[in-house]
């Protein structure tokens with residue numbers, strides 16, 4: 001009897017070691033490279049669970065395999081084996097041990113869950129998912145971006161919204177995943193621990209463009225992050241701001257160099273006498289430029305089609321219009 005037990009245990013240990021090795025290497029091969037502090041806890045739990053599963057699997061399958069071979073029916077052997085009833089020690093232990101394992105895993109998961117969800121953070125980013133893109137707002141920095149740029153080693157609180165249907169905010173290398181639910185604000189806390197380029201993937205089938213609902217992620221040093229923020233921020237100088245807005249909204253139709261496009265050039269426009277389609281002439285001043293931006297159809301320049309779109313206050317604030325005027329004033333011939 002003892003001989004059988006020792007042999008079976010050897011088989012079990014060999015099996016467990018082999019499976020454990022597979023779990024270990026499989027993690028390296030199949031799981032994306034870890035890149036966050038929170039993900040480290042999650043990986044540890046996952047690895048521990050896989051090792052436990054490998055051990056229990058080996059115990060059950062090891063004994064079964066050994067019994068199948070060692071106690072197989074031999075030629076000429078017509079007797080059935082002895083029938084055995086009950087074994088209190090075995091029964092108590094195969095109830096208690098798994099119970100303790102499950103309770104232990106629950107306790108560790110709870111501990112890590114609250115550690116991951118603790119509210120302290122260095123940076124707040126508002127994430128909005130919509131069919132089929134992501135927008136990232138940095139309320140403390142006053143910027144908005146289609147690219148998620150974050151400093152390495154800083155704990156980030158993501159405040160997650162959806163503009164339409166249920167999406168799910170997920171960077172596989174960070175492990176943490178959180179749904180974006182319309183009408184609800186959800187949160188995720190992540191401390192990126194590795195610089196590099198990653199991708200936000202939508203992890204909830206949300207429509208025809210779901211597979212393309214990706215956003216670039218860049219984890220950079222604190223200095224690079226600050227430089228990026230400074231670059232994204234609307235410039236304080238109105239002329240600089242105006243230049244950026246004009247390049248963004250106007251240069252498709254207006255040139256800055258005197259050439260004629262869909263609309264008249266901005267070069268030397270300020271102070272110019274402009275003939276209108278109603279036969280009158282206006283002097284281009286601040287009020288006229290403002291009126292042209294808000295309500296372009298009211299006064300249409302002679303020789304041009306009235307195709308300019310109106311820019312309302314939700315597209316360009318009064319401040320932004322004033323900045324555009326300030327920039328246009330500098331374009332002298």
Ligand SMILES: [Cu+2]
Pocket residue numbers: 129130131132166167168202203204205206210213
């Ligand atoms: Cu989606």
